[in-house]
Amino acid sequence: xxxxxxxxxxxxxxxxxxxxxxxxxxxxxxxxxxxxxxxxxxxxxxxxxxxxxxxxxxxxxxxxxxxxxxxxxxxxxxxxxxxxxxxxxxxxxxxxxxxxxxxxxxxxxxxxxxxxxxxxxxxxxxxxxxxxxxxxxxxxxxxxxxxxxxxxxxxxxxxxxxxxxxxxxxxxxxxxxxxxxxxxxxxxxxxxxxxxxxxxxxxxxxxxxxxxxxxxxxxxxxxxxxxxxxxxxxxxxxxxxxxxxxxxxxxxxxxxxxxxxxxxxxxxxxxxxxxxxxxxxxxxxxxxxxxxxxxxxxxxxxxxxxxxxxxxxxxxxxxxxxxxxxxxxxxxxxxxxxxxxxxxxxxxxxxxxxxxxxxxxxxxxxxxxxxxxxxxxxxxxxxxxxxxxxxxxxxxxxxxxxxxxxxxxxxxxxxxxxxxxxxxxxxxxxxxxxxxxxxxxxxxxxxxxxxxxxxxxxxxxxxxxxxxxxxxxxxxxxxxxxxxxxxxxxxxxxxxxxxxxxxxxxxxxxxxxxxxxxxxxxxxxxxxxxxxxxxxxxxxxxxxxxxx
Numbered sequence: 001x002x003x004x005x006x007x008x009x010x011x012x013x014x015x016x017x018x019x020x021x022x023x024x025x026x027x028x029x030x031x032x033x034x035x036x037x038x039x040x041x042x043x044x045x046x047x048x049x050x051x052x053x054x055x056x057x058x059x060x061x062x063x064x065x066x067x068x069x070x071x072x073x074x075x076x077x078x079x080x081x082x083x084x085x086x087x088x089x090x091x092x093x094x095x096x097x098x099x100x101x102x103x104x105x106x107x108x109x110x111x112x113x114x115x116x117x118x119x120x121x122x123x124x125x126x127x128x129x130x131x132x133x134x135x136x137x138x139x140x141x142x143x144x145x146x147x148x149x150x151x152x153x154x155x156x157x158x159x160x161x162x163x164x165x166x167x168x169x170x171x172x173x174x175x176x177x178x179x180x181x182x183x184x185x186x187x188x189x190x191x192x193x194x195x196x197x198x199x200x201x202x203x204x205x206x207x208x209x210x211x212x213x214x215x216x217x218x219x220x221x222x223x224x225x226x227x228x229x230x231x232x233x234x235x236x237x238x239x240x241x242x243x244x245x246x247x248x249x250x251x252x253x254x255x256x257x258x259x260x261x262x263x264x265x266x267x268x269x270x271x272x273x274x275x276x277x278x279x280x281x282x283x284x285x286x287x288x289x290x291x292x293x294x295x296x297x298x299x300x301x302x303x304x305x306x307x308x309x310x311x312x313x314x315x316x317x318x319x320x321x322x323x324x325x326x327x328x329x330x331x332x333x334x335x336x337x338x339x340x341x342x343x344x345x346x347x348x349x350x351x352x353x354x355x356x357x358x359x360x361x362x363x364x365x366x367x368x369x370x371x372x373x374x375x376x377x378x379x380x381x382x383x384x385x386x387x388x389x390x391x392x393x394x395x396x397x398x399x400x401x402x403x404x405x406x407x408x409x410x411x412x413x414x415x416x417x418x419x420x421x422x423x424x425x426x427x428x429x430x431x432x433x434x435x436x437x438x439x440x441x442x443x444x445x446x447x448x449x450x451x452x453x454x455x456x457x458x459x460x461x462x463x464x465x466x467x468x469x470x471x472x473x474x475x476x477x478x479x480x481x482x483x484x485x486x487x488x489x490x491x492x493x494x495x496x497x498x499x500x501x502x503x504x505x506x507x508x509x510x511x512x513x514x515x516x517x518x519x520x521x522x523x524x525x526x527x528x529x530x531x532x533x534x535x536x537x538x539x540x541x542x543x544x545x546x547x548x
Contacts, residue, residue, distance in 0.1 A: 040237045040257035041227060045529055045545055046277045048267040050399045051260045053430040055215025055232055058197035059130030059137040062469055063433065064450060064538055067194050068280075069238055069258050072542050073220030075248075077104065077123070078192040084304075084357065084454035084536055086189050090118060090198075090221075092174075094191070099183035099491070106174045109247040112200040113225040120176040126199035128164045129208055139195030141462065141469035145187065145488070147179045163208065184488040185496070186455050193452040223251045223543045236260045252531075252546045262427055264401040271526060278545070280523045280534050283401040287522050288344040294524040297532075304357045304536045305450040305519030306350055306459075309333075309394065309409065313512050314474035316442045318389040325389065326511040327369045328381035329444075332416040333409055334372050339517050342405045346522050350515035353459055353504050357536055360456030360497045366508050366515060374416040381417045391420040393443030397429035402446050409516070436472040447472065447513060450538050455493065456500040460484055464507050473512035480506045 040046070052066030058074060061067055077091040088094065092105040110118040129135055131143035133153035143149055147167030152160050167179035180187065190196065198221065203214045217229040224240035238258040242251045259276060261267040264283035270276035272293070282290055291298045309329070311320035319325045335349035348356075352365040368376075381387070394410060396402040403425065410421040424443065426432050435441040449470070451458050461484050462468045464475045483503035490496035507513075525532040530548040533541040 040259070041239050041241060041255035043547075044239065044255035044257040045253050045542070045547070046257045046259050046275070047540060047542070048261055048264075048271075048276055048279045049238075049258045050262070050397075051428055051430055052232065053433055054138065056218045056226075056230070056238075057137070057210065057215045058194050058199070059126065059135075059139040060215075061194050062138040063429065065260075065429075068539065069240075070194055070197065070220075071539050072222055072224040072240055072256060073218060073226065074194075074197040074222045075110070076192050076194075076197045077106075078188060080192055080454060080535070080537065082535070086192060086453070089192075091191070094188040096187075099185045099187070099489075100180050102178045102180070102187060103171075104176055104178065107247075108174070110221055111245060111247065112202070112221050113219045113243055114200065114202055115245075116200060116202070117173075118198060118200075118221050119173045120170050121173070122198035122200060123196075124168045124170050124176055125201070125204065125208070126197065127168060129199065129204075129210060130195055131165050132160070132163060132208070134160060135210070137195075138469060139193075141465075141467060142190065142193065142195045144467070145180050145182070145184050147181050149181070182485060182489055185491055186457060186488060186493060189453050189455055190458075191453075222246065223248065224256055227255065248543075251543045253529075253542075256542055262399045264399070271524060274526050274528065277526045277529045278523070278532055278540060279525070280521065280538055280540055281401070282522050282524060284342055284344075284404045287346050290522065290524055297525050297527070299521055299523040299525075299532070299534055300346065301521045301534070302357055302536065303450070303519040303521045303538060304355045304454075305448055305538065306353070306355055306515055307347075307405075307517045307519060308447045308449070308513040308515055310445050310447040310473050310513045311511075312436070312439070312441055312443075312445075312472070312474055313510075314476075315439050317393070319386060319392055320442070320444060322384055322386070322389070323510050324380055324384035325386045326514065328377045328384065328386060328417065329392070329413060330366075330369050330511055330514040331371065331373050331377035331380070333412050333514070333516060335370070335516055336372065338405055338408045342408050343517070346520045347517040348520070350518050353463075353507055353513070353515055354456045354500075355451065355459065355518060358451065358454050358456055358459075359493060360500050360504075362501065362504075365501075365504065369508065369511060370515060377416055378418070381419070386417065387419065391422055393422045393424050394446065395424040395426055395432055395441065395443055396446035397432055398425040398427050399429060405516075406446055433472075445472070448519070450519070451536070456497060456504070457484060457487060460500060460503050460507070464503075464512065475507065475510060475512040477506055477510075 049065040054060045078086045079089045092107045096102040130137045148165040151162035169177045223246045225243045227239045227241040230238045240256045268286045339347040351370045354361045396406045406423045413421045462470045466476045483499045487496035487499035531546045
């Protein structure tokens with residue numbers, strides 16, 4: 001799952017948004033809100049991101065900004081082609097006869113940026129570290145299907161009985177096996193996600209502890225390597241240079257600077273002025289004129305993201321806990337007008353928790369709850385006691401270009417439900433994620449999800465499963481969990497879809513999140529670069545970007 005920060009498209013996956021949660025320049029006048037940023041690389045391609053939620057550690061990155069950087073620093077077992085189909089990358093083969101025990105063989109030739117070969121032990125060490133609950137990694141949840149996970153994560157107040165996953169075994173330098181708790185035919189599809197990246201031996205101290213400085217100065221195995229240590233919260237540029245020894249060949253540019261912005265409009269002005277080279281999502285106010293302004297350098301295409309209004313259903317305000325109030329709020333939102341007016345027709349009204357770009361989406365699955373009907377919304381709202389529950393607060397991250405559509409939603413609710421609504425901007429997406437994760441957020445909140453891997457399961461389990469990595473709503477249902485597990489155990493994705501859709505229906509009934517719109521990619525790039533491509537995961541293909 002990757003949560004995503006933009007009014008673009010996550011958890012994320014999921015996602016993020018989440019996130020996911022996704023970005024400035026050195027001493028330039030880019031207006032990023034910081035004067036202490038590190039200087040970038042001369043002649044580098046400059047890419048906009050928001051500040052990553054955490055340091056640059058694969059297992060602790062579940063939002064789009066940190067993931068964009070990690071996608072340049074690391075490569076995993078599999079990746080995804082233009083049709084969203086997985087293909088082997090570091091993996092030579094991933095095979096199983098029963099969908100429970102998997103044998104993974106690695107290709108020769110992949111090396112860490114320190115020159116050491118990538119081995120099976122690197123994957124096992126990385127996965128064990130992330131899966132160990134004591135390490136508090138955001139991506140921990142993704143290892144829940146592997147045997148031994150429960151021993152590492154026994155629950156609050158209980159002591160772990162192991163330090164490694166019993167389901168992981170190293171056979172030799174290029175081979176390891178994975179034993180799952182239950183059959184999961186879609187397991188190989190997951191393995192391109194950030195949390196499954198390997199970590200080098202040099203990342204660890206003794207006893208499997210990660211070195212304190214690794215997240216600011218990571219050693220990767222990808223086409224770019226970090227050129228200077230990065231300090232989160234201080235440095236406004238993350239600088240990478242090409243690794244000329246990368247197995248798949250040399251990237252076409254010498255260096256990449258990820259510039260961290262707290263305001264998309266500022267970034268867009270820098271793009272126009274030639275002080276920034278690539279934005280994967282533009283601010284809403286820039287979309288209407290971008291096609292004419294940038295011409296062939298404007299990118300508009302389907303994306304896998306979904307934008308939501310979410311609620312902390314267990315520990316939030318009264319209106320956040322009431323399913324009928326949540327449904328009434330959903331029915332009071334004029335999705336069509338928001339997508340056509342605020343986003344200049346570059347979004348589509350959402351009617352499911354599963355994106356149209358993956359198998360399993362059903363047009364109109366949300367039914368009445370996602371159909372604009374002010375009269376029915378008001379009647380249900382009053383019947384559920386919504387008017388007595390006080391002001392509705394909707395939090396959103398100001399670094400993602402959300403002000404316009406959140407205010408439009410607020411106006412819908414004021415007009416149609418007769419309730420006070422307060423939009424609450426927060427400077428950074430990471431701050432909202434932290435408050436949600438620590439159960440300190442009580443009101444509604446803007447959230448988004450972009451797929452981590454192309455499966456309907458990825459839109460469901462991480463966001464709504466018990467203990468899900470991005471379950472910020474607190475939704476919990478054993479029936480839901482069981483249905484997703486049944487979908488996993490099916491021999492093929494097509495067989496599993498019917499179970500995933502039943503789980504989807506349970507969430508649509510409870511509305512812990514309100515799906516508002518399906519994303520589209522609306523990006524642009526400067527005259528200084530060419531061959532810029534963005535995939536449905538909102539990842540920029542930096543390996544093939546060229547200087548113009």
